[in-house]
Amino acid sequence: MIPLFEQEFVHKRRWMDDQDFLNMLTVASAAPGPLAVNSAVFTGFHIAGLPGVLAAVIGCILSPVIVILILAVNYERFRSMTYADSAFRGIRPAVVGLMAAAVYNLVKRNKLRWTWYSLSVLAFIAIGFLHVDPILIIALAGVAGVAFQKYLDRGRRT
Amino acid sequence: MTNIVWQVFSVFFKIGLFTFGGGYAMIPIMQREIIQIHGWMSTAEFLDIVGVAEMTPGVIAVNMATFLGYRLSGAVPVALLATLGVVLPSSIIVFTISYFFKRFRDSLYVRRALEFIRPVVLGMIASAALLLFREAVVDAAGVFIAIGAFYLSAFRKVNPILILLGMGAVGFLLWSGVFF
Numbered sequence: 001m002i003p004l005f006e007q008e009f010v011h012k013r014r015w016m017d018d019q020d021f022l023n024m025l026t027v028a029s030a031a032p033g034p035l036a037v038n039s040a041v042f043t044g045f046h047i048a049g050l051p052g053v054l055a056a057v058i059g060c061i062l063s064p065v066i067v068i069l070i071l072a073v074n075y076e077r078f079r080s081m082t083y084a085d086s087a088f089r090g091i092r093p094a095v096v097g098l099m100a101a102a103v104y105n106l107v108k109r110n111k112l113r114w115t116w117y118s119l120s121v122l123a124f125i126a127i128g129f130l131h132v133d134p135i136l137i138i139a140l141a142g143v144a145g146v147a148f149q150k151y152l153d154r155g156r157r158t
Numbered sequence: 159m160t161n162i163v164w165q166v167f168s169v170f171f172k173i174g175l176f177t178f179g180g181g182y183a184m185i186p187i188m189q190r191e192i193i194q195i196h197g198w199m200s201t202a203e204f205l206d207i208v209g210v211a212e213m214t215p216g217v218i219a220v221n222m223a224t225f226l227g228y229r230l231s232g233a234v235p236v237a238l239l240a241t242l243g244v245v246l247p248s249s250i251i252v253f254t255i256s257y258f259f260k261r262f263r264d265s266l267y268v269r270r271a272l273e274f275i276r277p278v279v280l281g282m283i284a285s286a287a288l289l290l291f292r293e294a295v296v297d298a299a300g301v302f303i304a305i306g307a308f309y310l311s312a313f314r315k316v317n318p319i320l321i322l323l324g325m326g327a328v329g330f331l332l333w334s335g336v337f338f
Binding site (some may be wrong): 026027028031032033034035036037045046050052053061063065068069071072078082083085086087088089090093094095097098099100101102103105106107110112116117119120121123124125127128130131133134135138139141142144145146149150153 | 166168172174175176177178179181182184185186187190194202205206208209210211212213215216217218219220221224225228229234236237241244245247248249251252253255256257259263266267268270271272273274275276277278279280281282283284285286287288289290291293294300301303304305306307308309311312318321323325326327328329330332333334335336
């Protein structure tokens with residue numbers, strides 16, 4: 001997806017230069033929400049302000065939403081098709097396998113120091129075994145980050 | 159009726175607000191809200207919908223929201239409201255950041271907060287995989303399918319859509335009764 005954006009935004013349409021594009025990726029991946037939508041918002045704003053944002057977001061989600069609505073409305077019909085059950089019995093474990101692959105890729109891609117993984121393990125235990133709300137954990141992580149930075153800054157101010 | 163409408167919107171707004179790190183990061187949050195807290199569907203059905211949302215074009219977050227919005231209410235406008243709910247918080251945030259970009263980029267606080275959030279998201283997805291495992295993998299064949307999907311995605315970088323279609327075909331071969 002990202003090379004596609006670069007090709008289109010920077011080279012073909014010349015909406016932004018390399019630095020702008022990098023900024024866009026930074027913001028789009030730092031913020032919550034889907035990367036594609038966030039990129040649309042940033043790019044739309046960059047080009048045309050608020051109307052640009054609206055146009056970009058609508059453009060981004062219109063086709064998938066239509067396809068999904070058609071699927072959803074007919075879901076009962078296609079889900080109860082004779083062989084759907086057996087197919088989904090295969091799909092369900094595959095989904096779990098894909099999630100495990102996502103974790104693997106995250107580990108490989110980020111190459112964090114092992115100390116960070118202690119946070120992963122804590123989150124894993126809290127959410128998987130203690131049934132803590134993941135939203136709470138994420139909020140706490142964000143707050144912990146800010147608190148940690150404040151602590152570092154305090155030492156700097158003399 | 160307005161109660162379920164508001165609930166759907168607010169649940170997806172929450173999901174859209176806290177999903178850091180891409181598509182799979184929303185699964186644990188959705189699982190908690192939709193299955194555990196509200197009991198709106200079973201884990202098995204949830205997994206089915208994740209599979210379908212993955213196979214269709216578009217971002218999984220939007221697909222899931224639209225699909226679930228419709229499933230939960232039977233009404234297209236509510237589905238659209240769910241979609242709006244899931245993209246609204248992040249759009250507002252990105253819009254605000256774009257506006258004040260320089261301050262965002264230079265903020266050590268933001269950077270540090272994200273540094274902490276990233277490993278947490280990792281653990282979160284892993285825990286969700288664990289929680290879903292029990293419902294998703296019910297027999298030996300399931301184990302092989304899960305491992306196969308993992309291998310194909312992680313090491314062979316096969317497109318997830320192909321993997322899901324392929325494993326669906328495997329399921330059909332094994333369990334439809336057509337072959338044995």
